[in-house]
Structures are given as C-alpha cells and as structure tokens.
Amino acid sequence: MxxxxxxxxxxxxxxxxxxxxxxxxxxxxxxxxxxxxxxxxxxxxxxKSRGIGNLMVRAAAKASELSGGQASVHFYCSSGGNAGLACATAARGLGSPATIVVPTSTSPYMIAKLREICDDVRVHGANWAAADQYLREEVMTKTVSGVVPEVVTPVYVPPFDxxxxxxxxxxxxxxxxxxxxxxxxxxxxxxxxxxxxxxxxxxxxxxxxxxxxxxxxxxxxxxxxxxxxxxxxxxxxxxxxxxxxxxxxxxxxxxxxxxxxxxxxxxxxxxxxxxxxxxxxxxxxxxxxxxxxxxxxxxxxxxxxxxxxxxxxxxxxxxxxxxxxxxxxxxxxxxxxxxxxxxxxxxxxxxxxxxxxxxxxxxx
CATH class of the missing domain: 3.40.50.1100 (Rossmann fold)
Incomplete structure (x- = not known):
C-alpha cells in the first residue's frame, strides 16, 4: 500500500x-x-505508462535540478482510471506520493485497484472534466497554499494533453x-x-x-x-x-x-x-x-x-x-x-x- x-x-x-x-x-x-x-x-x-511515466520522470528530474537535489515531488493526477494507475505505478518507482482523483463514473473495481497502490484516491465529479477541475482548483490549491512543506514540489499530471x-x-x-x-x-x-x-x-x-x-x-x-x-x-x-x-x-x-x-x-x-x-x-x-x-x-x-x-x-x-x-x-x-x-x-x-x-x- x-x-x-x-x-x-x-x-x-x-x-x-x-x-x-x-x-x-x-x-x-x-x-x-x-x-x-x-x-x-x-x-x-x-x-498510459509511456506518456504519464515520461512526464513524471521529467518533472522529478527538473524539480531535483532546480532545488539542487533538495526537493521531493508529490504527483496529482485526474483520471478515468488507467492514467491514474500509470501515475500511481510510476510514483512508486520514483518513491514519491501521489494523489489521484477519479469521477463517480469510474467503476468500484478500478477504484479498488487504484487504492491497492496509492494511499490518496478521491472520487469527485460526474466525469473526468469535473474530477480534473476539482483536483486543480481544490486539492492542489490547498496543498500549494501551505499544507505541504515548501520542499515538496507539486506536479500536475494530466491524463493526455x-x-x-x-x-x-x-x-x-x-x-x-x-x-x-x-x-x-x-x-x-x-x-x-x-x-x-x-x-x-x-x-x-x-x-x-x-x-x-x-x-x-x-x-x-x-x-x-x-x-x-x-x-x-x-x-x-x-x-x-x-x-x-x-x-x-x-x-x-x-x-x-x-x-x-x-x-x-x-x-x-x-x-x-x-x-x-x-x-x-x-x-x-x-x-x-x-x-x-x-x-x-x-x-x-x-x-x-x-x-x-x-x-x-x-x-x-x-x-x-x-x-x-x-x-x-x-x-x-x-x-x-x-x-x-x-x-x-x-x-x-x-x-x-x-x-x-x-x-x-x-x-x-
């Protein structure tokens, strides 16, 4: 877990x-x-492992470079399911935490799979667009405002764009x-x-x-x-x-x-x-x-x-x-x-x- x-x-x-x-x-x-x-x-x-993983590895490398190796990374991903699994899987490989938000249309079966490998999986919104808006405007905004120490770099992981x-x-x-x-x-x-x-x-x-x-x-x-x-x-x-x-x-x-x-x-x-x-x-x-x-x-x-x-x-x-x-x-x-x-x-x-x-x- x-x-x-x-x-x-x-x-x-x-x-x-x-x-x-x-x-x-x-x-x-x-x-x-x-x-x-x-x-x-x-x-x-x-x-999804290809694109999502590539973005995450590059983001982690950039955060490390800019901080002189001091910053850690927290990934935030909105997903219908598979992008979230790719994010959670790559986050484990990088030794970084991840927060995944999926819409209510995501099946309980998929949500259970996500929670097997990610501690922070949230369900919000009728579709991916609503889940993504919640992630960016609520979850990440509150995090960046001071809930997480400054040495942690928040990285937004879009599912495709x-x-x-x-x-x-x-x-x-x-x-x-x-x-x-x-x-x-x-x-x-x-x-x-x-x-x-x-x-x-x-x-x-x-x-x-x-x-x-x-x-x-x-x-x-x-x-x-x-x-x-x-x-x-x-x-x-x-x-x-x-x-x-x-x-x-x-x-x-x-x-x-x-x-x-x-x-x-x-x-x-x-x-x-x-x-x-x-x-x-x-x-x-x-x-x-x-x-x-x-x-x-x-x-x-x-x-x-x-x-x-x-x-x-x-x-x-x-x-x-x-x-x-x-x-x-x-x-x-x-x-x-x-x-x-x-x-x-x-x-x-x-x-x-x-x-x-x-x-x-x-x-x-």
Missing amino acids: GSAPPNSLQFTKPWIETPCLYSAALSKTAGCNIFLKLENHQPSGSF HPDIWDGAASLVEEVSRQLPAGVHPDAFVCSVGGGGLLCGLMQGMEQVYGKEAAHATKMLAVETAGAESLMASVEAGKLVTLPGISSIATSLGCIRVAEQAYQWYRQRPKAVVPVVVSDAAAVDAIVHFLDDTRMLVEPACGAALAPLYTKASPESDVSLLRQSLGAGMSDVAWAEHNVVMVVCGGSNISLDILAGFRERFGV
Missing part, C-alpha cells in the same frame, strides 16, 4: 518494450496482415519500426481515442521515425465509442467542440473534449487520420472475440480499437469496418498485402464478472 521506498532518479523508464506480434488468426479474419502491439503488458496494464505525454507515446512507433519483419512498413495503425494522447504520440512518432512523407501515407484509424466521440463531433462540426456528457460504458475514453493537438493532427492530415465511431455493443463483442482468439482480456476502451476488425461496415455488408475504413477500393490481393498495427492499449477496468455483465447487457 502506498509509495515504495525512495528510489532516486535512476528510475528513468517507467514503461517496458512490449511485443509487436503477427497474428495469423486475426490476419485471416481481416484479410490483411495484422500485427498486435501489446500495450496491455505495460507495468500499469495500459499504454501534454507534450511530454505525446513524447512517451511516440516511443511506441520507434519500437514497432524495430520489431516488424525486415522490409515491412506499417500501412496503418489502429488506436482508441479518448482524450487523444495516444493518437498524438503515434502521429508524432510516425514523423520522427519514418519521416513526414511516410506519415502522410500511413493511415491512423482513430476509434471512439458512441457516447464518447469527442473527436468525431469536432470533425463533423469543423471545430473543436465539447460533448454535453459521456454515456459510453468505455469510461476510460470518457473525455468530453479531445486534446486540441489531436484535432489539429486531423486538420493537418485529413487523409491520414480516419475517425471512426463504434457502438458499446461492438466494443464488447470485440473483447469476447479477442479473448477467444488470443486468450487476452482487455477493457471496452481497448475493445473499441479492436471492434473494426470484427464489425461489419453495415448490416447489409460482408466487408469489415476495418477494410472499409483502410482499404476501400483495394483489390483482395492489394488488401492482403496491407500491414496494419493494432494498438492493444489494454486497460485494467475489466474482469470476467464485469465482462459477463456486459455480455448480458448487450446480448453478445
């Missing part, structure tokens, strides 16, 4: 290099080459470039979108690793669930918009407003960034099929990214949403040579009991 003993700043990489595996079973289902980037193997259970987070997420692309078979170039990535931190990291990583020309040519299938589609709503409106609320069960995707940088990537690369919205039922159905195919259990936020593989483009169509979105107009031969990297972002808000409830609710 709580923070681990101090570990100095030698803790510099709070994420691991995860496998990127070719899946024969999913390739047969898709009709193209499917590679799975297994971010569910990260220390916190999701890709920060350049350090995008830098950490970009490391995923560098790994993929080394892990794919020689001569294989990713034609597309598929990722879930909540606040858009992963999308920003992937787009940034593509430019850094493959160059701007390749980044233009490589598609990013950005998948949201209905009821949490802040990116699609902005695309349709032609401007950044705020949703009135979140109704999706994929609470880890529950951001009423996508990061401005995520929307700007769409504006700059409208042919590369392909927004797609799937139903909660499709996300749950994908969880079930993915579990059968790979023996890996992921949460609905991750099921969203997997859903285009298993979901038909329309009730009348035999074509998958994946092929319609990434390979429309391609011949079967051309599509068969397409290389698609699906980011299995993971997530800890799932158990067999929770999945059983979802299956009963949606009839899948």
